[in-house]
Amino acid sequence: MPPRSALVEAAYGSIRRGSKSFATASQLMGREVRERVWMLYAWCRACDDLADAQDHGGALGDQTGADGRLNEIRRLTALALAGREAGREAFDCLGVVAAECGIGAVHTGDVIAGFALDTNGWHPRTERDMLAYCYHVAGAVGVLMALVMGVDREDADTLNRASDLGIAFQLGNIARDIAEDHAAGRIYLPAQWLEEAGIAPEALMAAEHREALVAMVARLCAMAGRYEASARVGAARLPLRSQWSVLAAAGIYGAIARKVATKRARAWDARVTTSKPEKLGLLLRAGAQAAKARWLGIAPHPADVAPVPYGRGVLAGAVARV
Incomplete structure (x- = not known):
């Protein structure tokens, strides 16, 4: 598992690229909360990009294989929630936040359900x-x-x-x-x-x-x-x-x-x-x-x-x- 500091840095890069407005608002938070918000955002952004075959909310990519991408989101999220290294920084970010804040499969599952609606x-x-x-x-x-x-x-x-x-x-x-x-x-x-x-x-x-x-x-x-x-x-x-x-x-x-x-x-x-x-x-x-x-x-x-x-x-x- 990458060190927490490296995950925080990667997550900050993601939020700055994907949502300048949210990145600006997050600077008002205390450091610990701010870092957790960045890491949670990184997971949400990665899921969205995987689901739509895009890069940080850019143009939609080829939608072929959408079911496979959705299953990959589920697989990587399950690894993160189990405290195991997922092999992708954004999902490792979720693992850290979930352990620190008591986030479970019912919470992440509701978000993933939204991607399933679009996939279908x-x-x-x-x-x-x-x-x-x-x-x-x-x-x-x-x-x-x-x-x-x-x-x-x-x-x-x-x-x-x-x-x-x-x-x-x-x-x-x-x-x-x-x-x-x-x-x-x-x-x-x-x-x-x-x-x-x-x-x-x-x-x-x-x-x-x-x-x-x-x-x-x-x-x-x-x-x-x-x-x-x-x-x-x-x-x-x-x-x-x-x-x-x-x-x-x-x-x-x-x-x-x-x-x-x-x-x-x-x-x-x-x-x-x-x-x-x-x-x-x-x-x-x-x-x-x-x-x-x-x-x-x-x-x-x-x-x-x-x-x-x-x-x-x-x-x-x-x-x-x-």
């Missing part, structure tokens, strides 16, 4: 299906991040709110990447929404459907905002530095959904991002929020954001959320 060419039929997908590919990662930050495994409400933040991020990603995903044969908007708008899946990006698409994306971004608001309640229960980083990430990723909604029909002309000055402003704002946010701990979940037990397998968790 799955598309959401209902809004609940879409939220279930968001849970598996991002909400379950939020649960893992909360465990890494020291949230007790029995604190279901805070873990659910950590899941809410991941779901908010993924809803924003779906809104931003509709055109890119459609070109790759993937649609994450519910089929029922398309049917109600009279849009055939293959014609989703056609000019004549743009206003209907804008309306659906506005609905999506409003939903993301409600999940983000719920997550901010859980963030207020974290230690100050972790709280600051989570609020910063919420602000940075939440800004993407808000930009997509604001741009309306122009949202897919170019990939929506946040600039360095915008990130800095959001970091400073998050610091002010963290200094004042303890009162958020008394706020309830928004009425349309029902808690979900985590660790229930494909489409059995977040499917009950809304």
